[in-house]
Amino acid sequence: MKYKDLIKKMTLEEKASLMSGKDFWQTMDIERLGVNSIFLADGPHGIRKQAEAADHLGLNESLPATCFPTAATVANSWNTELGEKIGQYLGEEAVAQKVNVLLGPGINMKRDPLCGRNFEYFSEDPHHAGKMAAAYIRGIQSHGISACVKHFAVNNQEERRMSIDTIVDERTLREIYLTAFEIAVKEGNTKTVMSSYNMLNGAYTNENIHLMREILRDEWNYDGVVVTDWGGSNDRVAGLIAGNELEMPTTAGETNKEIVEAIRNNKIQEKFLDEAVDRLLDLVFNTEEVFKNPQKDFDVKEHHRVAQQVAEESIVLLKNEGNILPLKKDKKVAVIGDFAKQARYQGAGSSIVNPTILDNTLDCLEESELTNVGFEPGFERYGKKSKKKIEQACALAKKADVVLLYIGLDEATEAEGLDRQNMKIPQNQIDLIDTLYEVNPNIVAILSCGSAVEMPWIGKVKGLLHGYLSGQAGAKAMLRVMTGEVNPSGKLAETYPIRYEDTPAYHQFPGKEVSVEYREAMYIGYRYYDTANVNVLFPFGYGLSYTTFEYSDIEVNKDGVTFTIKNNGSVAGMETAQLYVGSKSEDIFRPNKELKGFVKVFLQPGESKSVTISFDERTFRYFNVKTNKWEVETADYNIMIGTSSADIRLEASIFVEGTGAVLPYDQDKLVSYYAGKPNKVGKEEFENLLGRKVPVSTWDRTKRLGYNDTIAQCQYAKGAFARFAFKLIKFSHWFLRKIGKRETANLIMMSVYHMPFRGMSRMTGGVINMSMLDGILMIVNGQFFKGIKHFLKERKKMLKVAKDIN
Incomplete structure (x- = not known):
């Protein structure tokens, strides 16, 4: 232990006091020993340090900070260097506001499009999410403070999030739901991890020995701090045994007494407490070093410019019929849609940021060279129908060459603590599209929302730009893309199904009472759609550009794959090349392809570049449930380079000598998984995959209600x-x-x-x-x-x- 001598000077009560908060956001201090409090603040995409009464729901206003695009938005940039840059700017602002631990990034997988917090998460793919998160963490921690990667782990629904039991097989747990965290820990070197609210296979994550000790501590050699999500502690002593250092917020000393009593009654060894205190002290002393120097305010305008750059690179061009974009300067445009006047630029809940500046589309239009013939809201923001608003919008649309239609989901639909009820945008917006199409079919839709939506209306728009939730500078960024000042380079980090019923977890989301069963196993997102041959609206990794790119000259060796990309168009642009790998063996069930690398390159018109994507320890591995470790299967592997999971431009193969492990499965008992169509797996087959019986998923309506009932x-x-x-x-x-x-x-x-x-x-x-x-x-x-x-x-x-x- 680093602080053995200091810990010896502490009383048992003092040591226990460090294990929970001093108040809502600060850790406990021990003044006589020079142990200071440190401050933790929400901050996945901007600092939320509350000036007045503290809460965890975003109710009370926080100090002004740059509202960067949310993680779901930045994920579409596929640019880890950009992610690290955002982290650096977030870290600088955290230091300016005297925040020691920034609670982010969030890297839970997008198992289902309806999860209410998807706007705060990167991707449906663990490699992609892990690489982006590691970049954020490096940037944040470059200032000497700590990032806090969350929510560990398998927290993929908001409904009943504080009590739901997630039932998932070990292989899926390792390959899908823990890999991003593994990358964040090993490559990002995060100093803090936040445990999630939910249970995992029968134990609360904060008390889950397998998750917290065997995997996080022993396998990944993590020596940082684990903090509970706010209010996420169930049994404080069990949490301490599992390796949890910090319970937040304060419980006014109640759980500290539980720790003291447990040690005095020999229910727990004092060494567990000492280990936790040692790790917490390391976080305190290391993150307070930067505050010994005078702090300066950050440059508000510079940070705003960076937020705009991030938004520009994260915007996705989804449709461009007849090259309606970029807009010609001589075109008259009509701006329609409530989101043009009042932008939807961030999520709701604990991530709400009080922006330093907020760009407005109507103001930014005046600065552009476009001729705006007027603005009409067109619809009520929260779904109430208004025939008058539609009529006024159509009257304006008739006067324009092109309609710029700002649509999306409202703040109350996507929010922490709640899941969406469906994948649709409000019907009043669809009614507006239908009517506008009749009077002016030259519609460019600008979509603002933090997650996937159904688009039965897409045939009635010629252009579609998706800004996701693009932060305080998103309005100007969007106009720069529309006018061609910026060539769009964003690509989707999640699949857009045609309809919600097509999604793999449709029959198992959300868990309504006791548990939620992950019967689809590893087949989430594109892993399912590509393997089961389900048509989608937009595939994972999809995004258009104002130029075109040509791929050629693929070469594969044991270290990686090299190929050439050429810009065939007349404008400069950025392209994200994606490496997918698929095993040709049928002995172990797997998706047809899995993302194992990506790179983003900038090319001038006519320019070519040779690109290399290296293989790493995770490229060919799978988790073997019989050997209980990572193995490599001896097989030929398809090496695929694509512009999306569905658009593979180059292919090659390589033979890989494996580890020779015993085969983990009986194919006859896992027919749906070997067929790659696990969207309707029965209970018996899922139990064969789990290797145990599933718990009863409904409440016992005859029992007395207890602490963990709702x-x-x-x-x-x-x-x-x-x-x-x-x-x-x-x-x-x-x-x-x-x-x-x-x-x-x-x-x-x-x-x-x-x-x-x-x-x-x-x-x-x-x-x-x-x-x-x-x-x-x-x-x-x-x-x-x-x-x-x-x-x-x-x-x-x-x-x-x-x-x-x-």
Whole structure:
């Protein structure tokens, strides 16, 4: 241990006090020993350091900071150098605001398009997400502070996220859901990891020995700090044993006492606490070094320019019929769509940033050379139909050569804590498209949303630019792409299916009660569509340019693949070449192809470049569940270079000598997986893959409710008061949506309806302790007066203790 001598000077109580927060955002200090508090702040795409009352839901305004494009947006740049640059600027702003740990990036896989937090995650592919995350981390930590990669792990739905049990087989866990974290740890050298809320195969991730000790610590040799997601601690002692250093936010010392009592009662060895304290001290001392020097403010305008550059390189051109783009300077344009006036530029929840500057499309149009004949909102932002708005929009469209139509998803549809209900954009926007098409078919749609949507309307637009959630400078960036000042180079980091029913997890998303089963295994995203031959709207890696690129001269050897790219067009541009690998053997089921590398190159018109993508330790490996380790199968492998997963330009093959491991599967028992069509796997076949029985996925409606049951389960509680409270919550949610207060309604679902009872204690900073919660549960379980008496008694006891301390 690095700080053995310092730890010896601490009392048991002092050591335990370091294991949970001092308040909502700061760690505990020990003044007499020179151990200071450090500050943690949200910051996947901008610093969210709250100036007033703290919360984890983005309710209270934070200090101004640059709002960079979200991770889902930057993922489309496929540019790790750009990712590192964003990290550097985020790190600089964190230092300026005296933030020691920046809570990001988020790298959970996009298992399903409806996950409400997909806007905050990079990709459906672990290699892509891991490489982008490692770049961010290197940039952030170049300033001496810490990044915090999250949410570890397999947190792929927001509904019931604090209690859902994710059931996934070991191979899929390793290859799909942990690989990005492995890259972030090994190549990014992240100093902090955030554990997720959910359970994984029966144990909360924060207490999961297999995940936290055997994989993270032992296999990956991670020696940094693990922090809980806010309110994400279940059993504090079990978390400590698994290797969790820090519980956030504060529990006013309640869980510290649990640690002290466990050590004194010999339930846990004190060495576990000492190890955790040592790692936490290392984070504290290392991240406070930078603050010993005078801090300067960051250059707001320079950071804004960088945010614009990032947005420009992340915009994806999805359709360009008749080369309607770039727009000619002599064209008259009509700007239609509420998002042109009030941009949708970031997500909702804990990642909300208070931007330093916010570009507006209508203002930026005045600076461009386009002739704007006017603006009409065209639709109500939150879906209410308005015939008048459509009529006014159509009247304007008739006056223009080209309609610039700004559409997308609103802030209440994509939000932390909630999953989307469908993949559609609001019907009132589709109605607008249908009507506009009749009066002016020259429509260029500009889409703003953080995740995949269905596009049954795509035949009625000639141009389609997807900006995702492009940050505070996104409006100007989009206009520069439209006018040809910037040649679009973004490519999708997720597949766009034709309809939601085509998605591999359609029958298993989300888990509604106890658990969610990942029956599709590794076949998520393009791995499924390409293997099962399912047609998609836009494949993974897809994106158009104002120029064209030619691929040639592929050569493969044991170290990698080399080929040539030429810009055949008349304008300079950037192209992302993607390396996919597929095994020709049928002994072990695999997707047809998997991304194993990518590179982005800039080429002048007519210029050619030789490009090399190297193989690495992950290129040919698979996880063998019988040997319980990574193996390489002896086989011929297809080496494919493409502009997307569906557009392979060059192919070659290479023979690879494997490790000779025993075959892990009985093909006869895994027919769907070997056929590559696992979208309707039965329970028995999934259990054969898991190697065990799946748990019962529905609630036991006869049992007494406990700490980890949710408010939603009060609908069948024994206590009449609890059942009435449930009905009141349901009515409040319905009523708020009815009167248009959708964000408030969402808040009820997120922070009340799906909250486990223990969250009342873990998220209130000690206002309600676990003893008081016992009284609440007595009420819920039908012992109303006994519960009230117990609650008041424990509250009085807590207040007396607090008074004695003060």
